[in-house]
Amino acid sequence: MRSLAQLFIASVREFTRDITALFWTMAFPLFFIFIFGVIFSGDGEVSFDLGIVNQAGDAGQQLVDTFKSIEAFDVTTGTQEDELAALKDGDRSAVIVIPAEAADTLRLASRESGELPTGGGSESAAPQAALDVYYDPANTNTSQIVLNIVDKVVGGINQGITGVQPVVTLEQRTVTSTSLRNIDYLLPGVIAMSLMQLGLFGTAAPLVSLREKQVLRRMGATPLSRTTLLISQILFRLAIAAVQLVVIMGVGALAFDVHIEARNIPGIIGIAALGSTMFITLGYFLSGLAKTEEAVQGIVQLPNFVFMFLSGIFFPVDMMPSWLRPVVDAIPLSYLADALRKLMIDAGSYYSLTTSVLILSAWLLACGVLAVRFFKWEPQG
């Protein structure tokens, strides 16, 4: 235990005295956030062009107004042909058609919301109404967010009909938490990127350096067990990951007003710990492939660039050709960023949380096996 503590302290000392390491692990992600934050935070809220075709007359108008009140939507109304044509041209993110048959149900809903509280029992036989939502399946990312919001709005109305809660309040709450800006989107991506780079630049490269400079060898000549040495190195990096997480989230929340779901913080910590352990293990594996300190710099660049640009942390996965999708779906960073995004800002997510945890765990296992197989203690150069 004494040696574990001393080794941990030694790693921290060596790290905090190394300006270059500090810069890449701490300053670089912050630099990223500030650049993106300044570019995107102002009025640059993400808004979606929503076309509404109201065929239900006055009864539908209240629903139209509800959608108009949502900040994230720029609502245009028109005929079905015009709106669908606009959707095809890419001028609309989605088109909602309120059919004439929905009028009765909607009238019922508006009366309920106006005269609350009343029990829903006597009206429980209200006819069902279906809204038609048109969207471009190629543009899944956008569509999913729009569908998510529409779903919540409609959900609110449904609850109104059954008389559980007042419609309007429920909607507003939903609406504020879904008002997303680019910086909100970006922040979880930057965290995911930093955790990955900690595993690549912050693990593989220093390990090769310790090995080639014979620091590992010298310590191996003492009674110190290799397990203790490895554990101290991993714990130290998890500690850096924790600092990165706190600093980036803190700056995001304080300087750029990024809304972070407080109730999800345990989940955020859990997924960040899983993700960084996985990338640190990957770093151990990669360190075993490089013979020299120069070689490892090249080796880590490959996963760095592939993961960074194909994982959708900076631009939506939908922008990439569909043949690349299998690659995207294989990259652990995609899942880490997606899960962090879902937990931090409650955004519509691409993969389910379970899928993300499973895929990251599978990567961790695979990297663990490879690291044990390839890790080297003796200098190779």
Next chain:
Amino acid sequence: MSAIEVSKLRKIYHGVTAVNDISFEVRDGEVFGLLGPNGAGKTTTVECIEGLRQPDGGTITVLGHTLNNGSMNGLKEQIGIQLQTTGLYPLHTVHELLTLFGSFYKHPVPPDDLIKMVSLEDKRDTRSKNLSGGQMQRLSLALALVNDPRLVFLDEPTTGLDPQSRRQIWNIVSDLKSQGKTVMMTTHYMEEAQALCDRVAVMDSGTIIALNSPQGLIAEHFETTAIEFEAQGDVSIETLKGLRGVEDAGRDGALVTLYTRDTPRTIEGLLDVAREGAFQFSDLRVRSATLEDVFLKLTGRRIRD
């Protein structure tokens, strides 16, 4: 009692035999030297004994433990190792490194005691990357002593150091000996082996070609004195070998060495030859034979070639 017993040790790298069936013992409390040129197999031998390399054959017993498959547990507490290259955290100070390494052992020596032992008091808070070669070597010696070991391994402790730094290291090694510790060291400096070692094994190409005390080695191979001079002009080694008392003669460029049993008569003869005008000489000196002469005689080469 022997601190180390090595029997038929063999190590092969990529088909090349680096150490070829060597056997020797290191006695308790002595300073034992492995002497030989670079590539002779000294470091490989020492690292097999330290448990850092797996031998391909033979048995090694260290402080009563027979090594097999790198099981060094317990033994590492009793030995101190200075590797040929000491890799350390560059941004840590001398004191911090000694504290760190102390934490790896059950009974560490206080860092400041070690610092005093190797005279690094004024470098106590200097980062290791800012130490000079000699200071770094003294730090690495201190690290080898952090557990107050019974047996200390030093692999070329003074290579590349200036004479003053070398002398400091020699003093520390002499102190270790007077504390009753056993020291096994490698070196390719003849004068170092001669100054420090109780016994020396001369290694060349993976084998031990001679083993004795430095004086013993010299006496074993030379009952003679060396007469050296710089020769100008044509001189036949055969003529010189014919001088009275000369046992052997060698020539290295202009430097001629005559090994003689009868120094005055040999010099007399040398003067006669020179007077006849065959050649001229300068820088005449008479010295007793050294380990360098032993190595030259055994291998036909000088050790630093």
